[in-house]
Amino acid sequence: MEHEEKFYLVRSDVLPESIRKTMEVKELLERGTAHTIQEAVRKVDLSRSAYYKYKDAVFPFQAMVKEKIITLFFLLEDRAGTLSNLLKIASDKGCNVLTIHQTIPIQGRANVTLSLDASQINGTIDQLIHALKQLDFVKRVDILSSGAQ
Template identity: 35%
Template sequence: MLKKSEYFVVKQKAVPEVLQKVVEAKRLLESEKAVTVQEATEQAGISRSSFYKYKNDIFPFHDNARGKSITFVIQMNDEPGLLSDVLHVVADYNANILTIHQSIPINGVASLTLTVDILPTTGDSSDMIKEIEGKEGVMYLKILARE
């Protein structure tokens, strides 16, 4: 029998608004733009009860990624330099590439499986993934695992 996962990775657009506002309230508190929970929840536009109900259940992806590895698959055009551009993004964020596997391109599209170690010095892994997704020629990125 398969063990049920306690965590899920979902894109922001799939997360209910109240949970996004809880994350915003937490950011306000951490950045000291709000001193109290009351101030943070008012600025974020949620009730204190919603904040307390969900505050321990939602957090930005990068907050829980440090010290872990992330495996994702990327479908990208078979263009000179595109793989290098993707790897440079990983390097720019100070993440460490553990494994890399690229298939032989079919119809001008290559599949790349990449496992990246998120170090304590790595920048925001969510931003890293967004930057890779935004590269011209990258058609698809999906996170397969986080260990």
């Protein structure tokens, strides 16, 4: 059975000290108050192992609200330049490509999954999807997940 990720919004005063200190380390590094992880963990009196245990699991609420990540699935005709044309449209709309996964083409078609940072998008997600669907080699576009508004 796969483990499903769950997310919670929790007041900081009820979090364990190691998680609160992990957030302090991340803030010190982000602000440039500390230049290395070693320096930051020393300043907040946290072990490096505790920091590495929690660093990818805790985020400030404001950072999560600002994220606009969208994951799109495409069924494309297998033609030269299709992926680069797809990426150009996304770039022209102000999206940053985070991940790309493309299957080996079978019977002249390939599946592509793109995760995009749409926090700087020019226009709306609907306009982006519409522009992508207009490409003659795009046979299908589905939104797999969206943190974008």
